[in-house]
Amino acid sequence: MAFLTSEDILFHFFAAAIVVSALLVVFVSNPIYSALFLALTMSILSIFFFMLHAPFVAVAQLTVYAGAVMVLFIMVVMLFDLKREHEEVVKFSPVMIAKVTSAALLCGFLIGVGWLGVNATQVNAATVLAPQVEAKDLDKSHGIPVMGPVNPDEDLTAAEEANFVDSKDQVKKEAALEKVEIKLPPDEFGSTASLSKKLFSKYVFAFEAVSLLLLVAIVGSVALAKSKGGTHHVSR
Amino acid sequence: MSQDSLQAFLHVGINHYLVLSGILFSIGVLGVLTRKNAIVILMSIELMLNAVNLDFVAFSRYGNNIDGQAMVFFVMTIAAAEASVGLAIAVAVFKRFKEVNISKFENLKG
């Protein structure tokens, strides 16, 4: 069937936009423009996340990155009142040529691996036989939520248990690869409920550790950036 | 190029997302290597982290496994924490030296 879905057109359009925007981040000399282009890059990336059936991650990207981190960058640049960088970005010295070449080689390597190294059927075969565990435990009786029990000791969900194939089952795996196609994930995939089921059962330690990390980062940033004598005294 | 191979080339699969993520990552690397302004270097690092996020989410969708999105959640949080601490350091450096151009901080150069 020869067709091009609208999702493909959107992907190619936004892919071109995001690459241009990222190049402008690196190549414009005014740091404020760099920061604004990076904010644009992050917003376009959130559009990609919506296309990839990850709505929660997409709005988190907009809120955290485009709405907070980049605002922080822009405020810092405005407070510094940085004038344009007077050095040229591309200087054609041997060191610069070496840097650009190495970045280009890395780009070529990553494109090669991305285009040829990953076969779509291999990625999808791993879970195509096991049904995706869906978030159906929330009982929406009016007002008071009733949630089914979640086993915190359970390392692997039912789907992954079915996936765990050791070498003895290689034949079964090869057979599975034969008739695989990319299918749309079920509706509940990527929803907040299914993501949080994973986060609060399998990754709960990481979740708590990250909150501690954020506390440390907050205290550290305030301690580093604070002026001598606090905000109510005249600094020397 | 035949019709089917053109369609296979243009119809979006996981490979397209991986290539896009690779390009963004290498643009970030170029930024870190080339630019002299400390803030722009921090911004390029954020760009690299975003490219990695795209990779994770693409694998999550095409592999039908939500763990990729959980990983993205953590990467985002850590990147935000790192950006804030990095900027706090940059602010402290600016206050002391009135300069964020890294070529001015080459005291340790042999």
Added chain:
Amino acid sequence: MFGRVTLWIGTKEMGSGLLEFAINALKIVIVFVAIVSTVPLLVWVERRGSAFMQNRLGPNRVGPLGLLQLLADAIKFIFKEEFIPDHADKVLYFMAPGLALLPAALTFAAVPFSSPVTIMGHTINMQIADINVGIIYIFAVASLAVYGVLTAGWSSGNKYSLIGALRACSQMISYEIAMGLSLIGVLIMYQSFSLNDMIASQIGGFNFNWHGVHHAFKYLPAWGIFYQPLSFILFVTCGFAETNRMPFDLPEGEAELVGGYHTEYGGFKFNMFFMGEYGHMITSSALITTLFFGGYALPLISPEQVAAFWIDHGAGLAGPLHLSIADVSSLMTTLTHLAVFGLKTGFWLFFYVWVRWTLPRFRYDQLMDLGWKTLLPWSLVNLALTATVIFFARVS
């Protein structure tokens, strides 16, 4: 070469087929035009309402009751001289009003303004995008409103504008936190981020389960405000701060900072800033009605009952419009709900105007203290309280 590649317009999200694509595009245009034309009406309400509160007459010369005053103002704005200050950054100076208007227009996309209508077999959602993470999408896009303010302040080349912009920016990002946290209690109750689910949960009478026993009080509507009153107070307060409205409008205050971040803007660009601000106000009022007051649904009357009412009484319209009775009933139900939504949102918009002309402005440090030291802890208290009540209600 491209002859055989046929375009298939459609993914599940955009709607399969050209017809749905066209309907969605039409919805976007209609909603955007509706928001942009509600803004002059709001400004009229503000000017006449404030005049009434201050015991004077407002605009009453142009048109009946001064309604055409805003048209005259708009025409004046279009013909005003467009100037650019000397030290301004020209590109950013032009972009800033657009950046201020863009999030205000985008946030309204997830708000359902009426029940879905079914005509001739097609069901059309009265909502531009039925995103299942609706409410956090709205917060995410609303947090992008900071860019318009920042670029406006920076590009004006004026230190008062810059100070105003930085103050506005830190105010907005501080109150985003309190606003998000104040809603977590509400979200625990509704168990969904989607605004449609929230409206569906608020239909019918006030009821709840306590230790397995179902209690109901059918004379009170099941609105969010009766389940989460503290959250309502916190959310409304943060809504004022987010939209930079009085009493939180220090960044725009004339006495303190000339004009704040839009000092150097005149004419049509200034108008766009105000459209952005009023657009945020409209979305904020729409959110308050959807989260706490049942959205487009009537109190205690479910949409099915309204549809049944119109099936009984709508027969007279079916003939002239050449539609079946079911279609007419669906259409009239949607219009009824649209009117209800309009009334509720209109009341909250009037509330915004009312508070602006009643309360004095906060000083900047009082404002930040309120956000961080009062609203944030109370949001956490609300969350803890809600979680505790739900936990004990479930224990049997």
